[in-house]
Amino acid sequence: MKKALILAGLLLVSSLAVFGQGYDAQPADALVFPIGVAGTPYENAELGTQGGTLYEASIEDPRGWNNHTAHETSTTQYTNLMHRGLLNLDHISGAVVVDFAKGYDISEDGLVLTFYLREGIMWSDGTPITADDVLFTYNDVILNEDVDCNARDGQILPDGTFPILEKVDDYTVTFTLSTIYRPILNSLTFNLMPKHKLAQFVHKLNPDVPAGTFNETWTLDTPLSELVGNGPYVVTGYEVNVSVTMERNPYYYGYDNAGTQLPYYDKFVSLIVSNQDVSMLKFRNGEIDVYALRPEDIPILLPEGPAKGYTVDITDKATYGTTWIMINQDVGLPDGTNEEKRELYRNVEFREALAHLLDKDTMVQNVLNGLGTAQWSPISVPSPFYGGRDFYGGPITEADAVWFEYDPALAASKLDALGVVDADGDGWRDLPSGDPLTIEINANDNTVRIAYCLIIQDDFREAGLNTNFQVVDFNTLVGQLFSSTGDIIQLGLTGGDEPNSGKNVYRSCGALHAYRFSACEDPDEVDLRIDELLNLGANTFNLDDAFAYYKEYQQLLAHQLGYVYLCQQTFNYARYDKVGNAHLASPTSTPGGNNGLLTELCFDKS
Amino acid sequence: MKRNGLRALGLATCAVVMVSLIGLAVDVNDVIKNELIDEISLAAGMALVGEYTLKTVEELENLAANGLTPGIRYAAERALFIVTGRELELYEMDDDALLELAKAGDQDAADMWYFKNRAQFKKPSLVEEYLLTVEADTLAIAAGTALGGFYVPGSPLGAKTEDELLELVKNGESLGLRVAAATALTAFWITTQPLTITEVSVEILAVTQVYPELALAYQGYLAYLFGL
Structure with a gap:
């Protein structure tokens, strides 16, 4: 009788997460991380093994699970693990690198970008990912005025138009630009969303739903079994003020160079705490594995780290912001x-x-x-x-x-x-x-x-x-x-x-041009030159030119005061030694955030 | 005086026993149960706190009250502190309440008071200044422990050498300064591992009567070695 009850319990739990069975073998188009390979950003990383749970803490509850309507890191820290884009920022070098795209070409005039997608890759529920998902995400979500989307501003070209995305075949797409826009590669790091799950909530595709429905989709009330992603983890548990649990996506396409599918940890749990002090106490008690510390924490953590099995990394790396x-x-x-x-x-x-x-x-x-x-x-x-x-x-x-x-x-x-x-x-x-x-x-x-x-x-x-x-x-x-x-x-x-991401602050009509909003109507020569430099810096693929424009831009703004x-402050980090690859934590991993962990590459060494 | 003399005799006897153990594997669970020297028993207790958190609250309360050795009682008390969530209870208290408890001898309350007020002590000189007027030993230990974080070799602000720390742990003018040096030395030794379990134990016996904070430093290092 007892055995029967336990079995029923297991069935119930497994039905909560709608996962496919995973790949039979490593896909030919897998994204392979060159772990330990000299001359790559991953030369100091270690090969790991699958298993275990990684714990960290967050001081805010998420506000939903919809990556493209989220404006706050308390949500995107999870959705960024659940979704990946054509391109991504390399966790270590910060360079723009391929992710779901296996490669891309840029035409000689810089106006047409062709992306080749990985074939044979699935969403976490086992549905194939194709060019239709890319078109859905870009045309029907990001550029859709009906959607309150954070990523749209970054797509605006210097002439005020948007790139045109077209499907060539199921695994090839092109973006056509009316003018050169160097930060386009950064802009195309947007995360992909599953058309088969979400098209029904977009008014322009399904007039039966009211305008704005997508903004209320994948909220905290949505059954977690509805969530589908292509990133390393998918949210499978959430208790308000307590924790968020994510489990490995069996169809994630990232592998290490020994053929082990990533992520290494089976689960990633974020404990929700009231403030950073509580995070620190939980770290000292071993309840969480990593902690992005403040300078005032160092004298407390530094002496007890060796005895408790954790390391405090004090670096000279500046943080973003x-x-x-x-x-x-x-x-x-x-x-x-x-x-x-x-x-x-x-x-x-x-x-x-x-x-x-x-x-x-x-x-x-x-x-x-x-x-x-x-x-x-x-x-x-x-x-x-x-x-x-x-x-x-x-x-x-x-x-x-x-x-x-x-x-x-x-x-x-x-x-x-x-x-x-x-x-x-x-x-x-x-x-x-x-x-x-x-x-x-x-x-x-x-x-x-x-x-x-x-x-x-x-x-x-x-x-x-x-x-x-x-x-x-x-x-x-x-x-x-x-x-x-x-x-x-x-x-x-x-x-x-990318300096151009600051144009909402430094353009004379920027929404955050708070030191002189009146500059929008009455710009002086310096304001106009700054506006011009922002466009010039974006309007070239020649990095030397871009450096020159942005150098002048920085100097003008510094003089303008x-x-x-x-x-x-510099980037400082505390991590238990049992967490493999946590030593690679870096501010580059999460610009603007306080958690520099390369989550999918961490593994349990205990 | 008489008590100290008897204790010294006991220490010497045990030193002989321990030296004879050279080369044998150390079972820290045996040490915590059988060790006669308080400092060594306590070191074993420090190493076993994590293991003790797996016991029930009832078991821990019993061991904390009736454990046969100081190490057992210590491990049970610290494990109780963790499993009962008292740390967060203290965190919720205001500064006045924590100070009152600290002055009454509650080291955990003193530690929490310092933790919550550490932003006032961003430089070693500010902690050193505070130690000149500190109102209770518990607060001196809390501040001294944090000061040790500045003193530890490799610290970005206020690091001292091993020789400087050894001098300070023996002859520091205040309890807080000596605790600071002890804390830094423990961390330094754990990193450099200069002595074996037996050697540390002998050192503890040699200094415990004369330089109690130096013995404390060795004790922290020994706890780490027991935990390996």
Whole structure:
């Protein structure tokens, strides 16, 4: 009787996940990772074996399972494991590499890209993947105005049109461009979606469903058995505030060079915790296997790691993203106040004076425990286009960087020259008219940002600038940012390798051009040149030209001092030694995220 | 004084027994049950915490209260701490409540207070400054342990050499500084593995009466060796 009950239980569990049986043998078109092969990005990786469960923690619940309507990493950290695209960013090198496409050609004029798809590959439910799925994903989801899709902006060409995707045969597709768009390869890393499961929810393909239905598809209410993917894992379990469980996709087409199908771990479980402190406690207790640590965690983890069997990797690799203060050049514009202050904030000499009061070295040492790097550019430090490097190569060098060194005396002389002096003898500098000048700095409740602001406030006050720092709710702060009602705001942006991905911030009409929204209607020469450089950088396949355009772009933005950059912490990681290949964790794996693990290559060594 | 003398005699006797064990495999489960030297028994206990978490809460409570050796009681207490989720209970407490418990001798509460406030101590000098005015030994140990993370060779900020750490663990002006040095030494030795189980045990016996924090450093290293 007991045996019968257990068997029934097993049947019930297996019916929850609709998986096919997997391939009989390694497909001829499998994607093979050259594990341990010298001269490849994977030369330091180890061959693994299948089995086990990898645990990590996340501080947010996912908001759904629909990759193309997700806007937040709390969702895409799972959907990016469930879906893969024609191309992908190499986990280690960050280069654009083939994924579901086995190869591609670019025509001599750069306007036609032909992709050859892997044949004999299935979705996780055993249905073949063909060119129809690529067309469905691109034409019916990404370019469909009815779908609230994050990937669409990245497809816009410099002339405002979109690439045209056509099917040549079941395993060949072409993208035709009206003009050269170098970041097209980055744009074509979009994840593929299964037409046989999702076409029924797209209004233009199935008029029986209302417009917008796709946006409500594959939500948290969807039975998990409905989810189908082509990536290494598929979500098979979710308990609110507790965990997300993913299991291997038996039809994933990735293999190692010893013929073992990836991923190595059978399961991947993300425990959902209330904050990073709890993540750290769970890591110390061995409940999770990996942890992307903060600088303040290092003194605690470093000494106990050897005894507990984990390693703390402290690296000099910068993470993606930028951290900055924004001097609002439209201050008072929405309600017609603060005219003189606005005029002052719009004066680049004043912004230069403030930039000379930013003590980035102290921020790096005191706030980041020395584990960070000062920033000057809008482009993320790990990007090959970043202008302040000496270890990624590229023609842009530190010599071209635009730095405003911490120099309170120089700042004071600039303020004096602008007439920003103490007119009434109260100890604080006043506006040139003699009216009082008070600077308000706001940041959200983030320990690192608060520490930055306290340092800035001290230095501003030391220079005679009456400055008040206040912590405000994050949503309030974002509201200030979008409504031009803030004064000086300290926040950060995510980033990636391609500078053009920042055009929503730095184009004069960009949705996040928060330091001067009025530039959209009244752009100055610099704004117009920045707009032009963004298009020029994208409009060429010649990397030397692109480097040159983006070098000028970075320098102009640095001189413009709209966002004034501060510091970014380096990539630090803690991992139990039983997790094979976890030593390859890198910020390159997940630009903009905090988990650099190469999940499908990790394996259980215990 | 008399007690110390008797204890020293016991230590010497056991040292002879241990030295005779050179070359034999060490069963840490035997060590935890039979070891007479507190520090060595405790090292075995530290090595067995993970294994003890597989026991029931009832078993652990019994062993924590009535275990025959300090190592058994220690392993049971730490395993109880993990399996009952007390760590998260402490995490939910406010700073005042944690400080009150810490001043009453609760080391876990002190550790949690420090953990929750560690952002105030981003540089070794800030921890050292705090140790000058620390109000309880539990808090000194918590802060000292974290300070050890700065001192450990290879640390990006505040690393000390082995010689500097040995000097500090013996003659540091405060308990917190000596604990910091002990923590860093344990981590360093685990990485470099300079001594065998028997050699470490002998060292513990030699220093435990004179330099208790140095014995603590060896004890942490011995626990690691027991766990191999």
